Amino acid sequence: MKLLPLLLLATAPALAQTPAHDVAWYTQHAPFAMPAVPDPVIPAHSVSLKDLGGVGDGKTLNTAAFAQAIAACAAAGGGHVVVPAGKWLTGPIELKSNIDLHTEAGAIVIFTPDHTQYPLQAAGKGQYEVTPPIWGNKLHDVAITGPGIFDGSGETWRPLKKSKVPAAEWDRVVRSGGVLSADGKIWWPSREALGGEALVKKLKNKPDATEADYLPARDYLRPKMVVITNTKNLLLDGPTFRNSPMFVVNPKGITNLVIRNVQVHNDYSAQNGDGIDISASHNVVIYHCTVSAGDDGICMKSSGDRAPDDPALTNVLIADCTVLQGHGGFVIGSNTDGGMRNIWVTDCRFVGTDIGVRVKSNAGRGGLVRDIYVDNIVMNNILHEAVLFDTSYEDVPAGKAKGSGLPTAATKVPDFQQFYLKNITCKGAETAMYFQGLPEQPVHDIHFDNVTITATKGVVAGDIRNIEFKNVQLNTQQQPAIPPAAAKDIKVL
Numbered sequence: 101m102k103l104l105p106l107l108l109l110a111t112a113p114a115l116a117q118t119p120a121h122d123v124a125w126y127t128q129h130a131p132f133a134m135p136a137v138p139d140p141v142i143p144a145h146s147v148s149l150k151d152l153g154g155v156g157d158g159k160t161l162n163t164a165a166f167a168q169a170i171a172a173c174a175a176a177g178g179g180h181v182v183v184p185a186g187k188w189l190t191g192p193i194e195l196k197s198n199i200d201l202h203t204e205a206g207a208i209v210i211f212t213p214d215h216t217q218y219p220l221q222a223a224g225k226g227q228y229e230v231t232p233p234i235w236g237n238k239l240h241d242v243a244i245t246g247p248g249i250f251d252g253s254g255e256t257w258r259p260l261k262k263s264k265v266p267a268a269e270w271d272r273v274v275r276s277g278g279v280l281s282a283d284g285k286i287w288w289p290s291r292e293a294l295g296g297e298a299l300v301k302k303l304k305n306k307p308d309a310t311e312a313d314y315l316p317a318r319d320y321l322r323p324k325m326v327v328i329t330n331t332k333n334l335l336l337d338g339p340t341f342r343n344s345p346m347f348v349v350n351p352k353g354i355t356n357l358v359i360r361n362v363q364v365h366n367d368y369s370a371q372n373g374d375g376i377d378i379s380a381s382h383n384v385v386i387y388h389c390t391v392s393a394g395d396d397g398i399c400m401k402s403s404g405d406r407a408p409d410d411p412a413l414t415n416v417l418i419a420d421c422t423v424l425q426g427h428g429g430f431v432i433g434s435n436t437d438g439g440m441r442n443i444w445v446t447d448c449r450f451v452g453t454d455i456g457v458r459v460k461s462n463a464g465r466g467g468l469v470r471d472i473y474v475d476n477i478v479m480n481n482i483l484h485e486a487v488l489f490d491t492s493y494e495d496v497p498a499g500k501a502k503g504s505g506l507p508t509a510a511t512k513v514p515d516f517q518q519f520y521l522k523n524i525t526c527k528g529a530e531t532a533m534y535f536q537g538l539p540e541q542p543v544h545d546i547h548f549d550n551v552t553i554t555a556t557k558g559v560v561a562g563d564i565r566n567i568e569f570k571n572v573q574l575n576t577q578q579q580p581a582i583p584p585a586a587a588k589d590i591k592v593l
Contacts, residue, residue: 119388119420120447123360126387126419131473131520132442134415137356137383140241140333142200145179147172149188156186161212163191170196178241183207183248191217195236195244195328203248203339211325213256218323220314226307228314232327233344242328243335250325250341254370257322257345260287264369289319296320324350331355336362346372348393352379360387368425370394375426377401380412380438390422397423397453399431402438408468412438418445425451428458430474434493437467437512444473451479456486456526459516460493463538466514474519479526485534486526486553489516489543491563492536513541522549529555532574532581537563548572561586569593 127134147169150156154165166181170193173179178198185206192211195201203209211233220228233252236242262270262285270287274280278289288294296317303309303317314321325344328334330353337358341348342365349364351357359376366373373394378384379401391397398421402412423429429450432440450456456479459469479486491514516537526532532555537543544565552573558581559574561567570593574581582590 121419123385123387123417123419126417126444126446127385130417130444132415132444132471134417134442134444135383137358137385138333139335139358140198140200140243142180142198142241142243143176143178145173145176146182147176147179148182148184150184154188156184156188156207158187158189158210160189161191161217162188163217166190166193170194170199170201173199183209183246192219192231193234195234195239195242197239198241200243200245202243203246203250205247207246207248209248209250211250211252213253215256215318218318220311220318220321222311226309227304228309228311228321230318230321230323232323232325234326234328236328237330239328239331241333242331243337244326244339245335245337247338248340250339252325252342252344252348254325254343254345254366254373256289257293257319258289258371258373259293260369261285261371262287292316293319293322322346324348326350327352329353334358336360338362340365342366344370344373347374347377349375350377350379351381354381355383357381357384358387359389360385362389364389364391364393366392366394368392368394374399375423378413378416380404382414384416386416386418386421388420390424391426392424393426395426396428396431396458397426397450398429399433400440400443401433401435402440402467403435403465404438406438406467408439410439411441411468413440414442416443418443418448420447422449422451423453426453428455428488429453429479430456431458431460432469432472433460433514434462435465436461436469436514437465439467440469441471443471445475445477446473447476449478449480450482452481452483453479454483455488456482456529457521458485458488459519460488460490461514461516462491462493463513464511466491466512468515468517470515470518472519473522474524475522477524479524480528482526482529484529485531486529486555487521487532488534489546490534490536491516491538491541491543513538515541516543517545519546520549521547521551524548524551524553526553526555529553531555531557531560532576533559533561535559535561535564535567535586537565539563543567558582559586559590561589564589567591
């Protein structure tokens with residue numbers, strides 16, 4: 101297991117040093133017409149959580165105090181709900197329009213490990229999900245700011261694979277309670293979590309299923325931590341989000357989204373513990389953030405039936421960010437069927453991630469992804485591939501064997517094209533570049549310029565077309581770095 105102590109995360113901004121440019125500079129120099137993304141408009145009015153009966157002793161449940169403070173602030177036309185220094189135990193927090201949830205230095209918001217405090221929410225006809233720790237839907241002008249910490253008590257929700265932790269940690273977790281899978285390789289925090297998958301699968305075929313039907317599967321249906329949806333003007337600025345039950349930060353359907361000066365941490369052993377996942381949004385800035393994750397670091401997703409010229413995810417700027425661990429540093433997919441266009445990743449660092457640049461999808465959840473720009477990237481100690489394009493990606497849930505989860509649909513075929521990767525260095529990787537397209541849709545028109553990678557192996561490729569190398573240097577132990585089978589589809593300038 102790769103361990104990332106919180107001390108390392110706390111000192112991570114030192115790795116980033118002073119930002120090379122401000123957001124305005126990046127916006128003006130984007131390789132496409134990137135609009136200036138506004139901050140939300142928040143009135144100056146403020147309400148302290150203490151004034152509404154909040155007690156920051158780490159023992160008193162403050163769910164009602166948070167709700168009352170947000171409601172009082174909203175009734176006054178909006179403003180800042182201030183969380184002072186202290187340990188604030190709470191259930192889910194629902195945000196409202198014109199509200200800034202502001203944590204002061206020394207404030208730690210701890211989401212209760214008592215799962216009965218998380219009601220189920222309708223998630224479509226006959227389907228339910230667990231209320232996220234921080235959530236809001238159909239809002240405008242919303243912010244979470246300040247230097248405080250939000251802790252999701254994720255260890256009480258997540259399954260744990262024995263292979264992901266040292267023996268001593270595995271023994272400690274097993275002794276703490278919970279149950280083991282039949283093969284002894286997966287620890288689940290409760291028997292309900294272990295058995296939840298079978299129940300949910302059964303209920304998905306029952307269109308009239310009720311909340312009561314789903315309730316026994318609550319422990320299995322672990323929530324994502326920050327889920328704000330269908331909102332205009334959203335800002336996350338300053339906090340640390342850590343220890344989520346699943347994905348940490350997952351905004352969906354946002355117009356004008358800014359995430360800056362934020363730290364995100366999930367243990368490397370955190371199953372499905374993605375750091376920042378952006379879904380189907382427009383005009384997005386992720387700036388000067390540090391991420392360490394149990395799955396993908398900074399990831400782009402899109403879903404839905406969209407025309408090729410109307411992608412669900414557009415105009416994304418990711419600048420001056422550091423990813424310290426995770427399955428990928430910058431990631432696209434796996435669901436790309438809504439389409440993506442105009443993404444610029446620049447001046448970022450990936451240190452010790454499994455994969456550096458990871459682009460993945462498969463038939464059944466793929467779509468057109470194009471006009472993606474990745475430049476001025478420094479990678480060190482990448483465990484597997486420095487750069488990967490994979491249209492046969494398989495998501496393997498906890499307890500499942502590889503080969504059991506790959507869709508076989510012939511529709512929604514991924515199409516990766518018009519990627520521009522420039523000024524990239526990688527010191528240490530197992531494989532420099534991996535490409536795997538589909539016979540009916542190769543990975544194509546991928547352009548590399550001024551790229552230097554030191555790795556054990558060079559290029560691994562299948563079903564590619566028109567891959568262009570300009571000033572590309574692959575320092576590999578295995579030679580040739582570009583095997584003959586791949587060389588015929590790679591143009592070296």
